[in-house]
Amino acid sequence: MRTLKFDVKRTLKSLLTMIFLFSTVAANADNCSNRGALDDKFCDENYDMVADLPKDSSKWRNPNTLVFTYTPVEDPAVYKDAFADFQAYLGKITGKKVVYYTVHSNSAEVEALRSGRLHIAGFSTGPTGYAVNLGGYVPMAVKGYPEAFQGYNLIVIVKKDSPIKTMADMKGKTIAHTSSSSNSGNLAPRALFPNEGLIPDEDYKVVYSGKHDQSILGVASGDYDAAPVASDVFDRMAAAGRINGDDFRIIFRSPRFPTSSFGYAHDLNPELAKQIVFAFYTYRFPDEMSKQFKGADRFFPINYEDDWAVIRDIAHATGAAYTKAGLAQLAEKEAAKAKAKAEKKKSGG
Numbered sequence: 001m002r003t004l005k006f007d008v009k010r011t012l013k014s015l016l017t018m019i020f021l022f023s024t025v026a027a028n029a030d031n032c033s034n035r036g037a038l039d040d041k042f043c044d045e046n047y048d049m050v051a052d053l054p055k056d057s058s059k060w061r062n063p064n065t066l067v068f069t070y071t072p073v074e075d076p077a078v079y080k081d082a083f084a085d086f087q088a089y090l091g092k093i094t095g096k097k098v099v100y101y102t103v104h105s106n107s108a109e110v111e112a113l114r115s116g117r118l119h120i121a122g123f124s125t126g127p128t129g130y131a132v133n134l135g136g137y138v139p140m141a142v143k144g145y146p147e148a149f150q151g152y153n154l155i156v157i158v159k160k161d162s163p164i165k166t167m168a169d170m171k172g173k174t175i176a177h178t179s180s181s182s183n184s185g186n187l188a189p190r191a192l193f194p195n196e197g198l199i200p201d202e203d204y205k206v207v208y209s210g211k212h213d214q215s216i217l218g219v220a221s222g223d224y225d226a227a228p229v230a231s232d233v234f235d236r237m238a239a240a241g242r243i244n245g246d247d248f249r250i251i252f253r254s255p256r257f258p259t260s261s262f263g264y265a266h267d268l269n270p271e272l273a274k275q276i277v278f279a280f281y282t283y284r285f286p287d288e289m290s291k292q293f294k295g296a297d298r299f300f301p302i303n304y305e306d307d308w309a310v311i312r313d314i315a316h317a318t319g320a321a322y323t324k325a326g327l328a329q330l331a332e333k334e335a336a337k338a339k340a341k342a343e344k345k346k347s348g349g
Contacts, residue, residue, distance in 0.1 A: 037322060039134050042266065049305045051136040051266035062269040063119060066094065069101045069109060070122040071260050082292045086283055093279040094272060107331035110135045113265060120264050120276060125311055128261045129322040130330065132304055139263035141280045143293050144300025150259050152232040154184040154192065156252035157219055164226055167196040167252055171203045173225035176215040178208065183314065184230040184257065185212055191317030192254055213237060220247060255310045262299060
């Protein structure tokens with residue numbers, strides 16, 4: 001009987017706990033009129049696609065130490081040093097200590113933000129969507145110049161004397177994509193070209209060149225009728241004299257793809273958030289930092305709703321989902337890639 005009484009009491013306690021939790025979730029849901037694509041713990045009542053500041057001011061965070069990181073790269077120490085001067089400036093503006101937190105995967109960076117361990121971050125272009133939807137991230141800047149943010153376009157090139165004048169003229173032709181995982185060389189064309197009346201592999205034959213420069217040189221030599229490539233690669237090849245830009249025509253140019261975003265956690269005290277934004281917008285890169293970031297000299301203002309629209313379109317069209325399941329898949333891919341890299345290093349490859 002004692003065991004039975006204990007089980008009944010424990011079961012009753014569990015049921016009451018579950019009822020309380022469900023009622024709390026329901027109450028929170030009732031307090032939010034719109035979430036959009038955001039996770040249930042966030043709200044978007046101003047419809048700007050990023051998490052709103054919590055209504056309850058007791059949930060606003062104002063930490064004494066701000067934790068900052070930049071998107072994981074091959075050698076994190078390089079970028080830790082690159083941002084040292086900016087961290088000092090950020091500390092001066094906010095009056096707080098700023099420390100650098102090294103992350104080793106995009107999924108880990110999102111989780112750090114979501115858990116509250118990370119306050120300010122730079123996310124690479126694709127994972128920015130995960131950070132927004134699942135981490136409560138508010139993007140507000142990218143690296144840039146006085147007149148625009150740093151980025152690139154998908155362009156479609158043909159030879160200057162090619163009979164292809166419009167996108168429709170590519171039907172039935174042989175078109176060079178770069179590789180299956182390339183954004184501007186394959187994923188973006190598959191997402192954007194249907195709006196132009198073209199479906200790759202159906203309306204034209206796709207061949208993979210391997211690299212952007214090989215696609216460009218292949219168009220020049222007549223191996224391919226046309227090719228979607230990254231504008232920055234095309235411009236660099238022209239500037240280096242590897243090609244004559246006048247030998248080509250550009251028949252399509254996409255909206256500009258942004259590079260890594262910078263932003264902050266949605267639940268920071270609004271006065272602190274204002275100071276962080278001010279620090280980003282007023283800081284100017286020293287020469288060494290500008291060199292590190294390919295000539296960018298400042299953080300250029302952006303907003304996620306407008307400037308990431310083309311990235312979201314590509315993600316949706318290619319099956320990427322900025323959800324917990326999507327983040328789990330990203331984590332699995334990153335873990336597999338890290339394992340393969342470690343095994344290659346161990347074998348001396």
